[in-house]
Amino acid sequence: MRSPRQQITAWAEQGQVNDLPQALEAAKAYPDTASGIRFIDQLMLWLGCLALGAGVIFFIAYNWSELGRFGKYALVEGAMLAAGLVYWRLADHSRPSVASLLLLSLLTGTLLALTGQTYQTGADPWELFAVWALMMLPWAIIARSSVLWVLWAVLCNVALLLYLSTFGGLFGLLFDSEETWLWLFTGLNSLLLIGFEGLAALGGRIQLSNRLAAQVVAIAAGWSVSWLAVWSIVDAENAYGVLAWLAWMALAFLVYRYCVLDLLILAGWVLSIIVVISAGLARTMESALDEGVFLLISLLIIGVSTVGGLWLKQLAAQQTGSTDDE
Amino acid sequence: MMNKLWLQLRTAGHVQGEPPATDLSAAGPWYIGLMQGFAGWFAALFMLGFVASMFGWLFRFDNELALLAVGGACCAAAYLLFRTHMGSIFFGQLGMAVSLAGQMMVAWGLLDWFSLEGASGFFLLAAFQAVLTFVMPNYLHRVMTCWFALIALFMALNMLGIFGLGAAVCAVLFVLVWINDSHWGRFIAVWEPIGFGLALALVQFNGYLIFGDPVFMFMGQEVSAFWLQWSLWINSAMLVVAAALLFQLIQKRYQLSVQTRAGQLLIAGMALLVLSGFIAQGTSAALLILLVGFLQQRRALMGLGALALLGFFSWYYYSLHATLLVKSLILIGSGAVLLLARLAVGYLLSRPFKPVVLGIFALPALTRGKRIALTALLAIVVLVNFTVWQREALLSSGQSVLLPLAPVDPRSLMQGDYMRLRFALERDVEKALPEGQTEGVAVVALDANQVGQFVRLDDGTVLAEGQARLQFRIRHGDIQFATNAFFFQEGEAETFEQARFGEFRVDDAGALLLNTLRDEHYQVLGYNRP
Numbered sequence: 105m106r107s108p109r110q111q112i113t114a115w116a117e118q119g120q121v122n123d124l125p126q127a128l129e130a131a132k133a134y135p136d137t138a139s140g141i142r143f144i145d146q147l148m149l150w151l152g153c154l155a156l157g158a159g160v161i162f163f164i165a166y167n168w169s170e171l172g173r174f175g176k177y178a179l180v181e182g183a184m185l186a187a188g189l190v191y192w193r194l195a196d197h198s199r200p201s202v203a204s205l206l207l208l209s210l211l212t213g214t215l216l217a218l219t220g221q222t223y224q225t226g227a228d229p230w231e232l233f234a235v236w237a238l239m240m241l242p243w244a245i246i247a248r249s250s251v252l253w254v255l256w257a258v259l260c261n262v263a264l265l266l267y268l269s270t271f272g273g274l275f276g277l278l279f280d281s282e283e284t285w286l287w288l289f290t291g292l293n294s295l296l297l298i299g300f301e302g303l304a305a306l307g308g309r310i311q312l313s314n315r316l317a318a319q320v321v322a323i324a325a326g327w328s329v330s331w332l333a334v335w336s337i338v339d340a341e342n343a344y345g346v347l348a349w350l351a352w353m354a355l356a357f358l359v360y361r362y363c364v365l366d367l368l369i370l371a372g373w374v375l376s377i378i379v380v381i382s383a384g385l386a387r388t389m390e391s392a393l394d395e396g397v398f399l400l401i402s403l404l405i406i407g408v409s410t411v412g413g414l415w416l417k418q419l420a421a422q423q424t425g426s427t428d429d430e
Numbered sequence: 431m432m433n434k435l436w437l438q439l440r441t442a443g444h445v446q447g448e449p450p451a452t453d454l455s456a457a458g459p460w461y462i463g464l465m466q467g468f469a470g471w472f473a474a475l476f477m478l479g480f481v482a483s484m485f486g487w488l489f490r491f492d493n494e495l496a497l498l499a500v501g502g503a504c505c506a507a508a509y510l511l512f513r514t515h516m517g518s519i520f521f522g523q524l525g526m527a528v529s530l531a532g533q534m535m536v537a538w539g540l541l542d543w544f545s546l547e548g549a550s551g552f553f554l555l556a557a558f559q560a561v562l563t564f565v566m567p568n569y570l571h572r573v574m575t576c577w578f579a580l581i582a583l584f585m586a587l588n589m590l591g592i593f594g595l596g597a598a599v600c601a602v603l604f605v606l607v608w609i610n611d612s613h614w615g616r617f618i619a620v621w622e623p624i625g626f627g628l629a630l631a632l633v634q635f636n637g638y639l640i641f642g643d644p645v646f647m648f649m650g651q652e653v654s655a656f657w658l659q660w661s662l663w664i665n666s667a668m669l670v671v672a673a674a675l676l677f678q679l680i681q682k683r684y685q686l687s688v689q690t691r692a693g694q695l696l697i698a699g700m701a702l703l704v705l706s707g708f709i710a711q712g713t714s715a716a717l718l719i720l721l722v723g724f725l726q727q728r729r730a731l732m733g734l735g736a737l738a739l740l741g742f743f744s745w746y747y748y749s750l751h752a753t754l755l756v757k758s759l760i761l762i763g764s765g766a767v768l769l770l771a772r773l774a775v776g777y778l779l780s781r782p783f784k785p786v787v788l789g790i791f792a793l794p795a796l797t798r799g800k801r802i803a804l805t806a807l808l809a810i811v812v813l814v815n816f817t818v819w820q821r822e823a824l825l826s827s828g829q830s831v832l833l834p835l836a837p838v839d840p841r842s843l844m845q846g847d848y849m850r851l852r853f854a855l856e857r858d859v860e861k862a863l864p865e866g867q868t869e870g871v872a873v874v875a876l877d878a879n880q881v882g883q884f885v886r887l888d889d890g891t892v893l894a895e896g897q898a899r900l901q902f903r904i905r906h907g908d909i910q911f912a913t914n915a916f917f918f919q920e921g922e923a924e925t926f927e928q929a930r931f932g933e934f935r936v937d938d939a940g941a942l943l944l945n946t947l948r949d950e951h952y953q954v955l956g957y958n959r960p
Contacts, residue, residue, distance in 0.1 A: 165758075413462055
């Protein structure tokens with residue numbers, strides 16, 4: 105939806121507005137004092153919590169031998185309990201409440217890292233992130249915040265990445281190709297996407313306030329599946345990558361064009377088509393890869409991005425048009 | 431259905447008649463532009479490939495003039511494409527691709543001609559990009575050329591020995607452009623992209639996000655003496671100017687006098703913003719972008735500022751200008767100050783923010799959500815403490831097993847505050863190990879001194895008297911017993927050159943932790959202190 109300022113400046117560009125600064129002021133297009141104070145308040149809140157969390161992490165990483173191992177545990181667990189106390193006092197689902205849960209999640213990771221560092225059992229790095237993700241799951245569900253869900257999704261991806269790099273060369277054919285990694289990342293992020301969309305669809309108690317989590321995970325999945333297609337085209341061992349890409353794109357289109365109109369994901373969708381088609385063309389005309397082919401691909405990219413951009417803007421206009429008139 | 435906003439404006443006399451139809455060529459949401467930008471770059475690369483293969487001779491030596499001419503011609507062609515088909519997305523994309531290819535050729539030509547050593551090539555490039563920014567009637571194109579112009583300009587200054595000016599100057603320009611946004615009038619299509627280009631350059635010059643450390647290394651240039659002396663002052667002054675300009679805008683818009691509390695708080699806030707830049711490079715820039723984004727209602731700017739702040743945290747971790755301890759204390763201190771300041775501001779401005787300080791022991795009733803969250807917290811703490819207790823118990827009362835150390839390349843032995851270990855047992859295990867296993871359990875027989883000798887791989891049979899199990903993992907072709915590293919305090923390295931045995935504490939299942947290192951007489955040299 106376009107803000108009043110955007111609408112007024114758009115009209116001004118078309119020469120319809122007599123005095124732009126006055127018009128903007130009349131329409132209160134700029135944030136008023138109350139929202140200004142709210143903004144500063146939130147800024148200090150989030151920044152403060154992040155700084156505290158990061159500070160504790162840095163402190164533990166410094167590995168101050170003077171403190172002794174139990175001192176460090178006391179510090180981190182003390183901080184966690186204090187944060188828990190603050191969380192108790194805050195109103196549910198308010199921004200400060202979510203910020204305190206974020207702090208708790210960060211401190212949990214610190215605690216796990218401290219344990220792994222102090223008692224070297226030789227556990228693999230991915231285990232830390234997997235356990236961390238598991239431990240912060242209840243908070244992510246309760247907070248109903250995209251920020252926590254995005255953090256959780258990042259932890260899952262990092263755990264997978266570390267798992268693959270630990271066992272990458274071991275299982276022979278199973279995990280040794282980058283292609284397999286791409287399959288797994290596509291799978292993981294698509295599952296997460298279904299999960300987040302499911303949460304949004306269920307609504308009610310577990311509803312998220314914005315679509316950030318779903319969008320981030322969709323971009324990650326789209327990225328992996330596009331690379332999968334490109335890999336499959338370039339390596340030409342088999343066409344499963346391209347088939348998976350086609351299926352994923354078809355499904356994504358149906359869902360994000362007709363069920364839930366999400367233009368960000370659709371923009372990524374267009375870009376994916378551009379990349380894969382270019383790769384496909386470059387491959388098929390490989391032997392004739394001379395000047396003409398370059399120009400052809402270039403023009404094709406322009407063409408697809410134009411059509412795509414036009415279509416997206418139309419959709420955007422539809423979206424704003426329907427809400428502008430409210 | 432008439433637009434409410436239009437009605438309101440019409441009543442106030444700012445507009446007349448009917449609202450115009452929605453203009454499709456207007457810049458849509460930022461991600462559409464981003465997609466088109468990527469596609470434009472992609473297309474430009476292929477187009478450059480086309481030019482390179484058709485006119486390969488252009489790119490060889492002594493043809494810079496021809497290269498410049500062709501590049502300039504491409505940009506001119508792009509201009510015509512833009513001009514004659516304003517509002518067409520297809521020609522917008524085409525023009526952008528052609529222009530980018532042309533710009534790459536011009537850059538190549540200029541830098542080839544004037545060499546990468548001197549500043550003149552970069553100055554000319556900056557001037558060229560600046561001209562393009564004002565002339566080319568395409569939004570995305572203007573953003574990019576503005577960014578490139580700034581990069582080229584500060585590269586040129588780098589060549590003259592003036593480093594790091596970019597961040598400060600961009601900060602001032604950025605604020606200057608944006609606080610005047612209501613005065614852009616018809617030229618909004620010129621100034622807004624410049625504003626975004628400035629924001630991008632500002633982030634980049636502060637050197638983090640995806641660019642990591644500042645991109646423009648000191649390419650063997652000497653820092654000019656003048657600059658060495660004055661750089662800190664000049665940069666700080668510019669930052670103060672930027673903050674002052676912003677302060678002025680806020681003051682005017684919200685009618686805040688410096689006599690009122692709010693006005694004084696604002697000054698304090700601006701001072702903090704400037705100060706934060708000294709503690710950690712880039713924070714003040716990120717905060718500036720965030721603030722301007724909020725004040726001028728540009729969500730793209732707010733997003734950029736927020737991302738830049740996050741990037742700052744990761745950069746700060748790796749920066750070398752202070753130890754982690756100092757940095758962590760700074761962060762904890764800042765965090766505490768921010769949270770306390772938040773409460774203070776609430777009080778001072780008499781806004782209804784619930785104070786946490788008063789009535790700290792008055793705990794509200796538990797909702798179901800809170801109950802679950804707090805239970806989870808307790809469970810985590812209990813679980814972790816239990817694990818710690820288990821491990822400590824193992825270290826103090828587990829079965830002691832000594833394993834002889836195998837010789838290690840002495841050069842890689844000591845690594846700062848830990849020591850790499852290899853055990854003779856590894857060879858025995860390796861011989862007995864079947865293919866493809868990633869972990870297992872070895873059985874050793876203990877002699878009178880608790881030294882372990884390899885017996886067999888564990889197959890579940892009951893252990894005889896004086897035998898113990900040891901778990902191991904295989905990672906990257908190496909056999910690991912718990913860990914291959916022994917940690918000690920700084921300065922103790924020499925003691926451990928006598929080490930001949932590593933002492934583990936094991937339990938019945940074979941879980942093990944490295945406890946001490948022993949010398950040839952089995953005496954304790956030191957405890958493992960990770």
